Amino acid sequence: MKNSDNTRNGQTILFSVVALMIILFAVLWMADVHHIIFVKDKSQNAGDAAALAGARWQGTTLNLIGELNLMHAAALAVADFEAVDIITNTQKRLCYTGPMTGVAAAQQAAKLNGMFVNDEYTQFVSEHADVIRNNYGAMIGGETALPEPWPGAWVEYAAMMRAIADDGVAAGIDNAFFFDDPGGAHVLLQIEFYDAVAGRDWCWFFRYHPHLLEEYTGYTWWNALPPPNMRASSSSEFLGLWLTPQPRTFSAIAGIDGVQRGAERLSIDLPEIPVDPEINEIESVWFYYMSGHWGRWSDMAPPFPVDGEVKREYDYAGADSVTRVEAEISRFMSDGGGTDAGDIIVWTGAAKPFGYLDSDGGGAENPTRSHLVLPAFREVRLIPIDASSASSAGSFNLRWRRHCIEHLPIYMNQGPGALPACRYCRQLLTWERPEFRASGAGWLSTNSWQCTITPSGGGGSGGGTRRAH
Numbered sequence: 269m270k271n272s273d274n275t276r277n278g279q280t281i282l283f284s285v286v287a288l289m290i291i292l293f294a295v296l297w298m299a300d301v302h303h304i305i306f307v308k309d310k311s312q313n314a315g316d317a318a319a320l321a322g323a324r325w326q327g328t329t330l331n332l333i334g335e336l337n338l339m340h341a342a343a344l345a346v347a348d349f350e351a352v353d354i355i356t357n358t359q360k361r362l363c364y365t366g367p368m369t370g371v372a373a374a375q376q377a378a379k380l381n382g383m384f385v386n387d388e389y390t391q392f393v394s395e396h397a398d399v400i401r402n403n404y405g406a407m408i409g410g411e412t413a414l415p416e417p418w419p420g421a422w423v424e425y426a427a428m429m430r431a432i433a434d435d436g437v438a439a440g441i442d443n444a445f446f447f448d449d450p451g452g453a454h455v456l457l458q459i460e461f462y463d464a465v466a467g468r469d470w471c472w473f474f475r476y477h478p479h480l481l482e483e484y485t486g487y488t489w490w491n492a493l494p495p496p497n498m499r500a501s502s503s504s505e506f507l508g509l510w511l512t513p514q515p516r517t518f519s520a521i522a523g524i525d526g527v528q529r530g531a532e533r534l535s536i537d538l539p540e541i542p543v544d545p546e547i548n549e550i551e552s553v554w555f556y557y558m559s560g561h562w563g564r565w566s567d568m569a570p571p572f573p574v575d576g577e578v579k580r581e582y583d584y585a586g587a588d589s590v591t592r593v594e595a596e597i598s599r600f601m602s603d604g605g606g607t608d609a610g611d612i613i614v615w616t617g618a619a620k621p622f623g624y625l626d627s628d629g630g631g632a633e634n635p636t637r638s639h640l641v642l643p644a645f646r647e648v649r650l651i652p653i654d655a656s657s658a659s660s661a662g663s664f665n666l667r668w669r670r671h672c673i674e675h676l677p678i679y680m681n682q683g684p685g686a687l688p689a690c691r692y693c694r695q696l697l698t699w700e701r702p703e704f705r706a707s708g709a710g711w712l713s714t715n716s717w718q719c720t721i722t723p724s725g726g727g728g729s730g731g732g733t734r735r736a737h
């Protein structure tokens with residue numbers, strides 16, 4: 269009797285201890301979950317706010333450049349060539365200062381929403397300021413290495429970049445277009461290659477590099493990595509507006525539908541015929557939308573990832589603002605994984621300025637219809653990341669950049685033995701194993717028909733899963 273009581277007590281105690289431990293674990297786990305959700309919400313708000321702030325400045329800048337196009341016409345009509353020069357120079361500068369102000373505004377928005385300065389992002393922007401000054405601005409035979417949009421542009425642009433870094437970068441611009449990005453395609457510079465290796469996505473090889481699995485022999489097989497392909501654009505690398513200066517005559521501009529209406533709205537006196545008929549023959553520089561970038565969403569492949577139709581007046585890609593924020597999570601319970609990614613939440617927000625021109629009939633017209641920039645932008649909206657101009661790697665995926673810039677040259681020279689610990693290098697090691705490639709080739713030899721079937725349901729959004737959220 270006593271014995272069995274003791275046993276029962278023992279069991280009760282044991283049970284209580286186990287129950288207590290389960291409760292303790294549950295409490296800690298719930299605390300972690302709540303904490304993760306909190307950090308995720310906070311990052312999402314901060315990332316979206318930063319993207320919207322950037323897009324707002326893009327819209328404002330586009331409107332200013334559009335208004336200056338109209339003032340240019342008015343000045344030219346009265347043969348005020350000095351004013352025309354000032355206006356064109358202001359527009360050229362606005363293509364850089366406007367977006368860079370947007371970058372600064374995005375930092376403020378991220379910080380106000382609780383994001384801290386990211387030391388790695390800050391260092392990257394600071395180093396890029398040096399690249400602009402030393403590489404783009406390097407003097408070769410009296411000319412800068414990259415042609416300047418106006419004299420002294422690279423020094424001024426480097427100073428803007430430096431100022432952003434000095435304030436501390438909390439939101440990275442993930443759709444940056446760097447003037448020294450390597451041009452030309454190389455499989456090793458495609459982040460999708462590493463994803464395909466990691467996920468054993470043999471269909472990716474079937475679709476894009478059908479013979480690679482069989483033909484590859486070892487790291488010396490690869491073509492050399494392409495050198496930096498230096499090419500400048502008429503607008504800033506961060507939050508670029510994708511505009512282009514184009515020579516046109518007064519009569520070509522005055523004949524564009526919407527120019528007179530736009531001038532009236534701004535109370536700009538724009539005569540239909542210039543004071544001197546010879547002015548009609550002179551070409552001067554106006555700011556136009558770059559057609560390759562401001563195309564219709566509905567014509568893009570893949571098309572705009574939204575169900576239903578995009579309103580006609582909103583059906584254009586072009587300038588957008590994509591920002592990445594990172595927040596660290598300190599966990600109560602360690603998962604023991606010790607990976608570099610597990611405890612960081614990354615959120616990428618995307619936003620875009622929108623607007624329309626009033627049509628003759630009182631309706632709304634696509635602002636890019638005539639290609640000439642006119643003031644049209646009235647609002648900013650969040651857009652799906654897959655509809656944005658950010659590449660799947662993201663400009664501020666610094667681990668990826670480091671892999672491309674630092675690790676790949678080591679691999680190309682010395683092979684996989686010398687690779688550092690990095691998630692992309694890990695995939696290279698997998699790729700180097702002959703049995704890995706053989707298993708892919710083997711699977712494809714009988715199953716490649718599966719790759720030609722488009723996945724049903726969620727296929728479109730599934731493509732975006734490797735994006736930062």
Ligand SMILES: [Zn+2]
Nearest residue numbers: 671675690693
């Ligand atoms: Zn690497």
